[in-house]
Amino acid sequence: MRSPTRPATSAATSCELDGMLLADYPGPEAQIFYAGQAAPLFFCDTVELVNTLLRPEQVRKMVAVYVQDMGQADWERPRGDWIDAQTALYVLGSKRHGSMGPT
Incomplete structure (x- = not known):
């Protein structure tokens, strides 16, 4: 199966769970494409993604x-640099904070 195109976020892209604007916060963001949906659902940090x-x-x-x-991405203003979440490496215990604190 061919992966969907990873769309860029804009100033108006909001988090699926809480409506926060992704552009207003630092740290890694995430997106899920569900079958039958043309556009992904965005999340303002990886903790929200994992919880979902x-x-x-x-x-x-x-x-x-x-x-x-x-x-690859700028922590303070991440834009693009999307990778497959299944092949990504995750760091636990970093002192860096994202939109909701530790991420």
Whole structure:
């Protein structure tokens, strides 16, 4: 299956869970493409993404999940640099904060 195109965020892109504008906050962001949806749902940090993925009521088929490669992106203003969330490496215990604190 071909992965969907990873769209860029804009000043108006908001978080699916709380409506926060992604452009207003530092740190890694994430997106999920669900089957049957043309556009992804965005998340303002990786903690929100992981919490969404682990919810037991999550029954929609996911086509792709992306996070930002923070080795490439600017932490204060991350734009683009999307990578497959399944192949990304995650750091636990960093002192860097994202939109909701530790991420």
